[in-house]
Amino acid sequence: MPSKPNIPSIQLGDYIVIQRQKYTKLQKFGSLDATATLGKEHLELKSLLDQPYGSTFKMCVKESKAGKRGAQRQHTLELVSENELRSIRDVLNISSSGADNRDISDNGEAQALKSEDIEQLREECSESSKIIEKLVENSKTFHTRTEYSQDKYLLKKEKKYFEFVQIRQPSIRLMADIFHRQDAEKIMGIRVDTLSQIISYSGVCGFGSYLLYESGTNGLLPAAMLNSIGAATDATLVHMHPGNVPQKQALLALKLPLEQQQRCISVNLYSVLREFYQGDRKLDVSIATEAADATQTDENSATTSEEQTDAVEPTTKKPKLDESPNLNNRSGPLRWQVENKRASALMHEKFDNLVMAAKEHPTNIVEALLPLVKPSRPIVIFSTCKELLQETYMELKASGKVTNLHVTSNWLRTYQILPNRTHPEVNMSGNSGYLLTGYTLS
Amino acid sequence: MPSKPNIPSIQLGDYIVIQRQKYTKLQKFGSLDATATLGKEHLELKSLLDQPYGSTFKMCVKESKAGKRGAQRQHTLELVSENELRSIRDVLNISSSGADNRDISDNGEAQALKSEDIEQLREECSESSKIIEKLVENSKTFHTRTEYSQDKYLLKKEKKYFEFVQIRQPSIRLMADIFHRQDAEKIMGIRVDTLSQIISYSGVCGFGSYLLYESGTNGLLPAAMLNSIGAATDATLVHMHPGNVPQKQALLALKLPLEQQQRCISVNLYSVLREFYQGDRKLDVSIATEAADATQTDENSATTSEEQTDAVEPTTKKPKLDESPNLNNRSGPLRWQVENKRASALMHEKFDNLVMAAKEHPTNIVEALLPLVKPSRPIVIFSTCKELLQETYMELKASGKVTNLHVTSNWLRTYQILPNRTHPEVNMSGNSGYLLTGYTLS
Amino acid sequence: MSFLKPKTHIEQGDVVILYLSVNSMHAIEAVPTIVNKKGETIVHIFQTPYGSLKVENIIGVEYGSRVELSKGYAHVLQPNPELWTQTLPHRTQIIYTPDISMILHQLEVRPGAVVIESGTGSGSLSHYFLRALKPTGHLHTFDFHEARADQAREEFRRHGLGDFVTVYHRDVCNLGFTNELDGVADAVFLDLPAPDLAVPHAFKALKLSGGRFCSFSPCIEQSQRCIEVLTKLGFNEICSMEVLQQESVIKTRTLPVIDLEFLKAPKEVETNTNEDAKTKEPKELKKYLTSSNPQVLPGHTGFLTFATLPPNIPKA
Amino acid sequence: MSFLKPKTHIEQGDVVILYLSVNSMHAIEAVPTIVNKKGETIVHIFQTPYGSLKVENIIGVEYGSRVELSKGYAHVLQPNPELWTQTLPHRTQIIYTPDISMILHQLEVRPGAVVIESGTGSGSLSHYFLRALKPTGHLHTFDFHEARADQAREEFRRHGLGDFVTVYHRDVCNLGFTNELDGVADAVFLDLPAPDLAVPHAFKALKLSGGRFCSFSPCIEQSQRCIEVLTKLGFNEICSMEVLQQESVIKTRTLPVIDLEFLKAPKEVETNTNEDAKTKEPKELKKYLTSSNPQVLPGHTGFLTFATLPPNIPKA
Structure with missing residues (x-):
């Protein structure tokens, strides 16, 4: 049944995931001149164009400049075939292993090559396997180490000199990992297990109308919900945020079809609530307060992302939310006004869930949004601070408007499973955050 | 070097640990008529006298009475030799196993024997292996089950009909398990890992003078500390408690030498602080308040132990703390007064640690006791309620009197390690409590 | 039909969650009559600890409403995979929401996905797969136990999900996932005693453009053997984990706060008036909003092993 | 000599814990001069991020005191096994207090106990054993690395613990614990790559009246093989566990509380005075005393396997 697989190809304007061994990075392939930086290596991306996602490329040194912290190398990328990728261990063909490390004294003089030698080697050899082979040849203790210790050494060296990168298409799974590893605070510390449970408990799927409030997750939460809503379905998402501009990086990186993108309606929390309660009323002074407040919140969230400027595409960039009374906004509805109207219409019909991830105290926000949810629908409130959720729990319990209330958190334990060396990983993430x-009820 | 091992023998008045498979129980062997109850089985203990600890006894049915929930059986105990104990599986010699359970339908009719038959079988056969053999013979599905499922069945039956008990000498390890399993609240929920860490962090050992305040752990905490202080050492423990009578069951069960017992000075918190601050002053009205309060606390703790009456030996039972002004207590010092004086002397010399396990808010208590501790000494405060320790942490941090402050808790994960069936146990204890x-500092 | 999409009112034939309390929920079918063991059609009365419910009365009621029982009340909720997992008739051990959520996330299941599952078991996970992949994807679910496969098939149909799922009675370890499914799956999930035997079949069933794999197993040896085969076949991103959810028990606790300062200074006898005595009370009670773990937590459910089949791996 | 018993003042030759902060502690020797690499005797100056300490100045000072550094201050604490474990020179991977506490508890170590330990490693656990068993018990500790055994022996002597410990340089897996130790031990502890090889030696070394056994190993396969041998030799109460300690990070967090009620009702323009605007400020900040886990927790140290050797098992 299967023939040539139908794999999408890398296009200009795409966000791409660059993977080098276990390291992954989200990168915008904005132009043919674009480069990506992995540590000291700079990669020219132009040869990626039109290649299928999932391809592996070899980093070929083009030039090497002395930088502040050793050499900065510029690389071109060359597409490689799958079978060029071999295990580094097979190449080196190591066989003799010591029994244990009783005779090893670690005096730092085990490597005969000097760092200058290694730097030169690196420019001469394009293959990490060659470099590592030389290092092993010149190591005085390598062959007396245990196999375990040899493996550890090889892995360490391989990590440093590994010359291949894979280009992958961004998915929620890959981005959740990247964001959490790079700076968990930018996504409010939402860990993969917690994200997965937000999606489950919220019931978001291809049918229904959903409501999200989040105060900044690089777009991860709306992207995850829209991903679950799916292409070519009827479901919609109203995405409320406290700032002037929604964080959308993850949403844009997913490269969803336009019809699906348009079913995510991003609106400012204050502005849309005003629209909902007061419709077309004249702007008055309290909006000024609100706008000031919105700006303030946005400043907070702006500090969370260095890539924030990339996060909003020029094509989707909204005009700054500026509702000050001296502005004449009678000259045709602005985009945010249209979105507010669309959201407001859905708010009047009520939603099939409520998802919140607030940096603010959730109680007031849930009180404001709960009336917009139909009865018998799930609510999911995320917070990094259990003390806040405890209070919200008590308020909701007392209100009688919500039942089956639970506050949960998770342990996520990853395992190393290797022959004779199986154990839980020695470090684990300490914070999953909490879900209420x-x-x-009606 | 080793000859005949010097194992202590079971004596009248001893507390003993009765073990039947994994079930353990602490029992007082108070008289030759004493019986112990394990579920529906009543064991006459008299044949234990003078037998070495660690011995195994066979339960021999003496008579069977109809009780509310099936037959209540009275057993005598017969000493058995080690090699009489065989694996139940070897006896039954089961070999044929089904490959999986796809053909098993669980309709509850797999056992051909009726419950009356089994009851009768039980009275006829004194050996569980015989009973289980009959059950297996009459099971229609046993031989089509997987080996795993067969094992599970056998273990379940073995547990029910197992006819051997082992008599062991109480130790802190065994008692901590028993107390926590039977009713964790009676020992304030102090789990084994937490207990072990209280001992470590408190630094209690064979040298020094130690201070403990606890509001009721069946004697487990003072016993654990005294156990670490050891026999034939110089170290001492002042054990403060809020009630009229200290809980001492675990201490008595350890059967420590008298000289060691005497190095544990148990005193009422209020009474000894008054002694410390005011020496021989006249009793006045505030003592009435205090006595009332002490009684109240004791009532609370009394509800925590049905074995409480056993917990205080007649020989060590103290006269009720009764300091009401109308009592004439000038007729020679009472025992509690002597103990207060001894404790007060040690308090003036100051202590080498402070350990607290309070049901009350710890802050005021630690404030009162901290001045009694030398500088550069560990303090360890246990609480089941993290919120309280957070406040105490903040108070101590602000005071500058204590450094290197940490609040910790633990996960304790036990593992099933069996060939091809290794995994963490499916249930784990949720609460270790918290340590501050x-x-x-000086 | 109450599993297909969000709906507002109970229709005849819906499965309805009768919610009594956190620990007491029941899935009932909203039909006015049922057939009893003797084959007689009788009025459908559901018994609860708070009295009985005449089920006919809830038809037409809005989901989320309070309904009266003869000795109390309950709420009626629309079922979804979470509530179903807590109320379904157990035909096997089932997997619960924390593990399931991770499985869905790691397998990247979304509308349009083609997923293969073995075994079907009690259908707990299947309901989640179906919610995530409908209306444009498809679930192929296998069980070696014929009665279970039949029950599951019937259940999916009654729940309005029949169009999105095919249930197979088949021993996949020995026979694979049928040739028709070669190269069609975006994701394969295994919950089998010997997952390693089914990995080569999963390999065949995944798309040539690659896909994701998951095996759930209680014992570490199962994961070890599974990973051995996965590695041999060229899977990468192999990763094993456990997800353990803890509930926080939130309550207001009243705790004694004692005063010991009064012991330092002797009270003068003359201050002993009744009113004074009250102010000297050394013990007060304070309220704290506290959170703690339940006494017993789930310590282990299973090891989740995930892997990626990269694109263009030749399948011989 | 500062490890033997609680003491109040620093004497020359004591090991002293210089406490700078939770994450910065140093064990220093209270001697006025040291010999540098060139063999010259020089004044003992200890450098810290808060400036230097002339070590001579702390001799005679009370433990627990604040001592001045050239750019700040520190506290001097008497060392004990907990503080030593956090400051000792690492010669190997070491075991930390949570595991150690469980080991001491499960091995029932108390004054008078005879304990066998292998390997000695950096002596972290040895110091705990010594605190628990002195002054009447004895520790026999083995390491197959000669330099480590020598360093440990010298360290115990300097710490005033030499009388309670014998350090052996010996490969116990192949050679056992020496015949002199047959039947003398109350408890045996193993931290070895192949503990199963040493279990028969542990069996011989335990008292005929029985005793307790522990093996610490990072990998599950080590525990599996160890348990196989323990079972064969008649050990019972076999039990494996992990102890994982979490710190709670306690701090006061300031969090925004926003008001959305004002959006429901349109404000009249006439109320727009400056004073009024202030009272309408929709965002306030509240303080919460919060507790959270650190970002990274210890996920695994090792599996602890405990077992009991019952009395009167013939050792033939």
């Missing part, structure tokens, strides 16, 4: 879940 | 630790 329940079901609305 | 630090070092005093």
Whole structure:
């Protein structure tokens, strides 16, 4: 049944995931001149164009400049075939292993090559396997180490000199990992297990109308919900945020079809609530307060992302939310006004869930949004601070408007499973954050 | 070097640990008529006398009475030799196993024997292996089950009909398990890992003078500390408690030499602080308040132990703390007065640690006791309620009197390690309690 | 039909969650009559600890409403995979929401995905797969136990999900996932005693453009053997993990706060008036909003092993 | 000599813990001069991020005191096994207090106990054993690395613990614990790459009246093989566990509380005075005393396997 697989190809304007061994990075392939930086290596991306996602490329040194912290190398990328990729261990063909490390004294003089030698070697050899082979040849202790210790050494060296990168298409799974590893605070510390449970408990799927409030997750939460809503379905998402401009990086990186993108309606929390309650009323002074407040919040969230400027595409960039009374905004509806109207219409019809990830105290926000949710629908409130959720729990419990209330958190334990060396990983992430879940009542 | 091992023998008045498979129980062997109850089985203990600890006894049915929930059986105990104990599986010699359970339908009719038959079988056969053999013979599905499923069945039956008990000498390790399993609240929920860390962090050992305040752990905490202080050493323990009578069951069960027992000075918190601050002053009205309060606390703790009446030996039972002004207590010092004086002397010399396990808010208590601790000494405060320790942490941090402050808790994960069936146990204890630790400064 | 999409009112034939309390929920079918063991059609009365419910009365009621029982009340909720997992008739050990959520996330299941599952078991996970992949994807689910496969098939149909799922009675370890499914799957999930035997079949069933794999197993040896085969076949991103959810028990606790300062200074006898005595009370009670773990937590459910089949791996 | 018993003042030759902060502690020797690499005797100056300390100045000072550094201050604490474990020179991977506490508890170590330990490693656990068993017990500790055994022996002597410990340089897996130790031990502890090889020697070394056994190993396969041998030799109460300690990070967090009620009702333009605007400020900040985990927790140290050798098992 299967023939040539239908794999999408890399296009200009795409966000791409660059993977080098276990390291992954989200990068915009904005132009043919674009480069990506992995540590000291700079990669020219132009040869990626039109190649299928999932391809592996070899980093070929083009030039090497002395930088502040050793050489900065510029690389071109060359497409490689799958079978060029071999295990580094097979290449080196190591066989003799010591029994244990009783005779090893670690005096730092085990490597005969000097760092200058290694730097030169690196420019001469394009293959990490060659470099590592030389290092092993010149190591005085390598062959007396245990196999375990040899493996560890090789892995360490391989990591440093590994010359291949794979280009992958961004997915929620890959981005959740990248964001959490690079700077968990930018996504409010939402860990993969917690993200997965937000999606489950919220019931978001291809049918229904969903409501999200989040105060900044690089677009990860709206992207994950829209991903679950799916292409070519009827479901919609109203995405409320406290700032002037929604964080959308993850959404843009998913490269969803336009019809699906348009089913995510991003609106400012204050502005849309005003629209909902007061419709077309004249702007007055309290909006000024609100706008000031919105700006303030946005400043907070702006500090969370250095890539924030990339996060909003020029094509989707909204005009700054500026509702000060001296502005004449009678000259045709602005985009945010249209979105507010669309959202407001859905708010009047009520939603099939409520998802919140607030940096603010959730209680007031949930009180404002709960009336917009139909009965018998899930609510999921995320917070990094259990003390806040405890208070919200008590408030909701007392209100009688929500039942089956639970506050949960998770341990996520990853395992090293290797022959004779199986154990849980020695480090684990300490914070999953907390979820408050329940079901609305009529 | 080793000859005949010098194993202590079971004596009248001893507390003993009765073990039947994994079930353990602490029992007082108070008289030759004493019986112990394990579920529906009543064991006459008299044949234990003078037998070495660690011996195994066979339960021999003496008579069977109809009880509310099936037959209550009275057993005598017969000493058995080690090699009489065989694996139940070897006896039954099961070999044929089904490949999986796809053909098993669980309709509850797999056992041909009726419950009356089994009851009768039980009275006829004194050996569980015989009973289980019959059950297996009459099971229609046993031989089509997987080996795993067969094992599970056998273990379940073995547990029910197992006819051997082992008598062991109480130790802190065995008692901590028993107390926590039977009713963790009676020992304030102090789990084995937490207990072990209280001992470590408190630094209690064969040298020094130690201070403990606890509001009721069946004697487990003072016993654990006295166990670490050891026999034939110089170290001492002042054990403060809020009630009229200290809980001492675990201490008595350890059967420590008298000289060691006497180095544990148990005193009422209020009473000894008054003694310390005011020496021989006249009793006045505030003592009435205090006595009332002490009684109240004791009532609370009394509800925590049905074995409480056993916990205080007649020989060590103290006269009720009764300091009401109308009592004439000038007729020679009472035991509690002597102990208060001894404790007060040690308090003036100051202590080498402070350990607290309070049901009350710890802050005021630690404030009162901290001045009694030398500088550069560990303090360890246990609480089941993290919120309280957070406040105490903040108070101590602000005071500058204690450094290296940490609040910790633990996960304790036990593993099933069996060939091809290795995994963490499916249930784990949820609460270790919390420890606040630090070092005093001068 | 109450599993297909969000709906507002109970229709005849819906499965409805009768919610009594956190620990007491029941899935009931909203039909006015049922057939009893003797084959007689009788009025459908559901018994609860708070009295009985005449089920006919809930038809037409809005989901989320309170319904009266003869000795109390309950709420009626629309079922979804979470609530179903807590109320379904157990035909096997089932997997719960924390593990399931991770499985869905790691397998990247979204509308349009083609997923293969073995075994079907009690259908707990299947309901989640179906919610995530409908209306444009498809689930192929296998069980070697014929009665279970039949029950699951019937259940999916009644729940309005029949169009999105095919249930197979088949021993996949020995026979694979049928040739029709070669190269069609975006994701394969295994919950089998010997997952390693089914990995080569999973390999065949995944798309040539690659896909994701998951095996759930209680014992570490199962994961070890599974990973051995995965490695041999060229899977990468192999990763094993456990997800353990803890509930926080939130309550207001009243705790004694004692005063010991009064012991330092002797009270003068003359201050002993009744009113004074009250102010000297050395013990007060304070309220704290506290959170703690339940006494017993799930310590282990299973090891989740995930892997990626990269694109263009030749399948011989 | 500062490890033997609690003491109040620093004497010359004591090991002293210089406490700078939770994450910065140093064990220093209270001697006025040291010999540098060139063999010259020089004044003992200890450098810290807060400036230097002339070590001579702390001799005679009370433990727990604040001592001045050239650019700040520190506290001097008497060392004990907990503080030593956090400051000792690492010669190997070491075991930390949570595991150690469980080991001491499960091995029932108390004054008078005879304990066998292998390997000695950096002596972290040895110091705990010594605190628990002195002054009447004895520790026999083995390491197959000669330099480590020598360093440990010298360290115990300097710490005033030499009388309670014998350090052996010996490969116990192949050679056992020496015949002199047959039947003398109350407890045996193993931290070896192949503990199963040493279990028969542990069996011989334990008292005929029985005793307790522990093996610490990072990998599950080590525990599996160890348990196989323990079972064969008649050990019972076999039990494996992990102890994982979490720190709670306690701090006061300031969090925004926003008001959305004002959006419901349109404000009249006439109320727009400066004073009014202030009272309408929709965002306030509240303080919360919070507790959270650190970002990274210890996920695994090792598996602890405990077992009991029952009394009167013939050792033939």
